[in-house]
Amino acid sequence: MMFLNRLESFRLVDRSLKVLHIQRSVAHKSIMKRNNKNSVDFKAETLSAKGKGILKMKKDTSKTMEQYIHDYSVFPETLQYRLPTEDELGQPPKPHSNIIKLVFEQGGVESMDLNLNAEKFARYPTTNVIKLNKRSTRPLSVKMLTSDFIDDCLYNVNYGYFAKEAIIFQPDRPFEYNKLQGQDEFMQQWLQAYDKYDQEKLKSLQVLKRSSNSKSKKSTADEKSTTKGDNEIDTERIVKPSLQLWHTPTELFQPYYGEGLARYILQQYKLNEFPYRDLIIYEAGAGNGTLMLNILDFIKKTEPDVYARTKYRIIEISSKLFNKQSSRLQRHKNKVEIINKSVLDWDTPVNEPCFFIALEVFDNLSHDVVRFDIDTKRPYQGYVVIDEHNDFHEYYSPDLEPYTKEFLELREQSKFPMNKLPKHPTNQFYPYMKLKTILNPLRNNLSDPEYIPTRLFKLFKILNRYFPNHQIVASDFNNFDKTIKGYNAPTVQTMYKDNMVNTDSYMVEQGYFDIMFPTNFTTINELYQQVTGKKSHVASHAQFLKEWADYKRTETKSGENPMLDLYSNADFIYS
Numbered sequence: 001m002m003f004l005n006r007l008e009s010f011r012l013v014d015r016s017l018k019v020l021h022i023q024r025s026v027a028h029k030s031i032m033k034r035n036n037k038n039s040v041d042f043k044a045e046t047l048s049a050k051g052k053g054i055l056k057m058k059k060d061t062s063k064t065m066e067q068y069i070h071d072y073s074v075f076p077e078t079l080q081y082r083l084p085t086e087d088e089l090g091q092p093p094k095p096h097s098n099i100i101k102l103v104f105e106q107g108g109v110e111s112m113d114l115n116l117n118a119e120k121f122a123r124y125p126t127t128n129v130i131k132l133n134k135r136s137t138r139p140l141s142v143k144m145l146t147s148d149f150i151d152d153c154l155y156n157v158n159y160g161y162f163a164k165e166a167i168i169f170q171p172d173r174p175f176e177y178n179k180l181q182g183q184d185e186f187m188q189q190w191l192q193a194y195d196k197y198d199q200e201k202l203k204s205l206q207v208l209k210r211s212s213n214s215k216s217k218k219s220t221a222d223e224k225s226t227t228k229g230d231n232e233i234d235t236e237r238i239v240k241p242s243l244q245l246w247h248t249p250t251e252l253f254q255p256y257y258g259e260g261l262a263r264y265i266l267q268q269y270k271l272n273e274f275p276y277r278d279l280i281i282y283e284a285g286a287g288n289g290t291l292m293l294n295i296l297d298f299i300k301k302t303e304p305d306v307y308a309r310t311k312y313r314i315i316e317i318s319s320k321l322f323n324k325q326s327s328r329l330q331r332h333k334n335k336v337e338i339i340n341k342s343v344l345d346w347d348t349p350v351n352e353p354c355f356f357i358a359l360e361v362f363d364n365l366s367h368d369v370v371r372f373d374i375d376t377k378r379p380y381q382g383y384v385v386i387d388e389h390n391d392f393h394e395y396y397s398p399d400l401e402p403y404t405k406e407f408l409e410l411r412e413q414s415k416f417p418m419n420k421l422p423k424h425p426t427n428q429f430y431p432y433m434k435l436k437t438i439l440n441p442l443r444n445n446l447s448d449p450e451y452i453p454t455r456l457f458k459l460f461k462i463l464n465r466y467f468p469n470h471q472i473v474a475s476d477f478n479n480f481d482k483t484i485k486g487y488n489a490p491t492v493q494t495m496y497k498d499n500m501v502n503t504d505s506y507m508v509e510q511g512y513f514d515i516m517f518p519t520n521f522t523t524i525n526e527l528y529q530q531v532t533g534k535k536s537h538v539a540s541h542a543q544f545l546k547e548w549a550d551y552k553r554t555e556t557k558s559g560e561n562p563m564l565d566l567y568s569n570a571d572f573i574y575s
C-alpha cells in the first residue's frame with residue numbers, strides 16, 4: 001500500500017517527530033566497553049525496556065541510574081557485526097595499518113572482533129516467524145533472519161502492523177471524473193472524501209474510548225473532563241490515534257480499474273479455455289473486496305454465460321479484511337470463496353487453469369538483507385539480534401539461508417547478474433568503497449546493503465508448484481521516494497497525528513510501521529520466468545490500463561486522466 005507522491009506533498013512531515021521513530025540503537029557506552037561475556041547484563045530490571053510504547057520510549061530511558069541507558073545517537077546499522085568465515089574462526093585479527101581501526105580495536109569498540117561477534121551471536125537462540133507468531137509480546141534476547149524480523153513487524157497476529165488499525169480507504173461512490181475540471185479538482189475531492197472517511201473511522205474509535213472513569217480524574221489538565229457525564233465521549237482527552245489509512249488504485253478508480261483487469265482476464269480466458277473449462281480466478285490480498293465485486297459485476301453484465309461458470313477465490317492473511325470481504329458478498333454469494341491464510345502458506349494443488357491476481361501485495365512481502373565483502377564480493381546474510389535490553393543489532397553471517405543462496409545463484413544465471421546492475425552496492429567505484437571502509441572500520445569491510453525479495457521468490461515457487469496452470473496479473477510500485485539507505489531498500493513509515501513520518505531504519509518497534517519494498521519489475525519478470533518457466537510481460541500502470549480499461553471514463557474535462565497519470569511509479573506483470 002502506498003501513499004501517492006502527489007498526496008504526500010499535501011502532508012506535513014514533521015521531522016521533529018524523529019525521536020518517535022524508535023530507531024533502536026546500541027548503547028553508546030557499551031560500544032566503548034570491551035565486548036566480553038561479562039558486558040551482557042541479564043538482570044531482571046534491565047528488561048524494563050520490554051514492551052515499551054511508541055510514545056514512552058524517550059522518557060523511559062532516563063528515569064533512574066539503575067535503568068539501562070539507551071543511546072539513540074547510534075543507529076542499529078552503524079555497526080556491522082560480521083561473523084568469521086570458517087578460515088577466520090579462532091584466528092587472531094589480521095594485521096593492518098588503518099589507524100582508525102587500530103584505535104577502535106584498542107578501545108574495545110564492539111563488533112570489531114569477529115570471534116567475539118561469533119561468540120555473542122551463538123549465545124542468542126534463533127527464532128523465526130512461526131514461533132514469533134505464537135507470542136503476544138515482542139521478543140527479547142533472540143536472533144532471527146532479517147526477513148523474519150520484518151515479517152513479524154508486519155504480520156504478527158497480536159502486535160503486527162496488519163493486526164492493528166490499518167484500513168483501506170473506500171470512497172462512498174465512484175468519482176465522476178467526466179464532471180471534474182481537471183486533476184486538481186480530483187485531488188481536492190479525493191482529499192475531502194479521504195478526510196471524511198478518516199473522520200468516520202475516527203468517530204467509531206472515539207466511541208470505543210468513552211470515558212467511564214472521568215469522575216476520578218483530579219489533575220488540572222483533566223478538569224474539563226470531570227464535568228462530563230459517564231456516557232459522554234471524552235473528546236478533549238483523546239489524542240487522535242495514528243490511523244493507517246491506505247488508498248489503492250482499485251478503490252480510487254473503481255469500477256473502471258477492476259473492469260480493466262476483468263477485460264484482460266476475459267480476453268485470455270476466451271482465447272484459451274472457453275467453452276471447455278470454468279473461469280477460475282484467485283486473488284491474493286483482496287483488501288476491502290472491491291476488485292472482486294468490480295470484476296464479477298463486469299463479467300455478469302457483459303458475459304452472463306461466462307459468469308455462470310466463474311469461481312472467484314480470495315486468499316487473505318488479515319482476519320479483519322477477511323471479515324470485511326465476507327460482508328460484501330451478497331450479490332455474488334455462490335461464486336466466491338474466501339480463505340483466511342497467508343498466500344505464503346498455500347499448500348493445496350490447483351491444477352485447473354486459473355488467473356492469479358495480486359495487487360499491492362508484493363510491496364509488503366518481507367525481504368532479506370545481504371552485504372558483500374568489498375574485496376571478495378562474498379555475500380553475507382543479515383540477521384537481527386534483539387538483545388536483553390531490547391536494543392537491535394545487525395549481524396552478518398557468511399552462511400546464506402537457502403532462499404537467499406538460490407536467489408543470488410539464479411540471478412547470476414539470468415540476464416541480470418550482479419555486475420550488470422549499475423547501482424548495485426558491489427559496483428560502486430572501488431576506491432570509494434575502500435575509503436568508506438578505511439574511514440569507518442565499523443563497516444567491517446562490508447558493502448552497502450542489498451534487500452533481496454526472498455518472500456516474493458517463495459511466492460513464485462508456490463505458484464509454480466501449486467498453481468502450475470496459472471496466469472499471473474499483479475501490480476505494484478517500482479520505486480518509492482523516501483526509502484532507507486541501500487539497494488532495493490524499503491520505505492518505513494507511519495501516520496502520527498495526521499503526519500506521515502518516515503524513518504531511516506527497518507529496525508523499528510515492531511508493529512508501528514509500514515515497511516514497503518519497491519519491486520524491480522525487470523528483474524522479477526526474469527525471476528518469475530526462471531522459476532515458473534512461463535512467458536510474462538511487464539507494462540507500466542498507464543500502458544496496461546490504456547490497453548484494457550475504459551480510460552475515457554476517468555478523463556476529466558481538461559483531458560487530464562488521474563487513472564493514467566497517477567501511480568506513475570507502478571507497473572504490472574502479467575502472463
Ligand SMILES: C[S@@+](CC[C@H](N)C(=O)[O-])C[C@H]1O[C@@H](n2cnc3c(N)ncnc32)[C@H](O)[C@@H]1O
Nearest residue numbers: 001248250285286287316317318342343359360
Ligand atoms: C495494500 S492492501 C491491497 C488490497 C487490494 N489488493 C487493493 O489493491 O485494494 C494489501 C492486501 O494484501 C493482504 N496481504 C498482505 N500479505 C498477504 C499474504 N502474505 N497473504 C495474503 N494476503 C496478504 C493484506 O491483508 C491486504 O488485504
